[in-house]
Amino acid sequence: MAKKYGFLLGRFQPLHKGHQYLIDQIKERGYEPILFLGSSNFKRDRDTDPLTFHERVEMIRLIYPDLSPEAGKDGSPPGLVPFFDGIPPNDYD
Structure with a gap:
C-alpha cells in the first residue's frame, strides 16, 4: 500500500497547541505529516x-x-522541509 502524506504549512513562531492538533490529526488519519x-x-x-x-x-x-529532514534519505519525502534557495539567509541563521 502506498504511503499517504498530509501537508501542513505554518510559521511555527512558536509551535502551539493548534499546530499540534493539526499534526496529530494528520497522524491519526493515517497520513505521514510533512511540515513546511x-x-x-x-x-x-x-x-x-x-x-x-x-x-x-x-x-x-x-x-x-x-x-526530520533525515527521514527522506530513503527516497520518501522528509517530515520537515528545511528550506529552499529563495528564503532570505537571516531567517534560518
Missing part, C-alpha cells in the same frame, strides 16, 4: 518572528522526533 516552515520574503523581524529556522526545527523535533 514558512516565512515572509522580508528581513526577519525579531518582534514578530523571534525564532530562527533552526530554532523552530529543534522545537518541533522535541515534540515530534520522528519528523
Whole structure:
C-alpha cells in the first residue's frame, strides 16, 4: 500500500497547541505529516518572528522526533522541509 502524506504549512513562531492538533490529526488519519516552515520574503523581524529556522526545527523535533529532514534519505519525502534557495539567509541563521 502506498504511503499517504498530509501537508501542513505554518510559521511555527512558536509551535502551539493548534499546530499540534493539526499534526496529530494528520497522524491519526493515517497520513505521514510533512511540515513546511514558512516565512515572509522580508528581513526577519525579531518582534514578530523571534525564532530562527533552526530554532523552530529543534522545537518541533522535541515534540515530534520522528519528523526530520533525515527521514527522506530513503527516497520518501522528509517530515520537515528545511528550506529552499529563495528564503532570505537571516531567517534560518
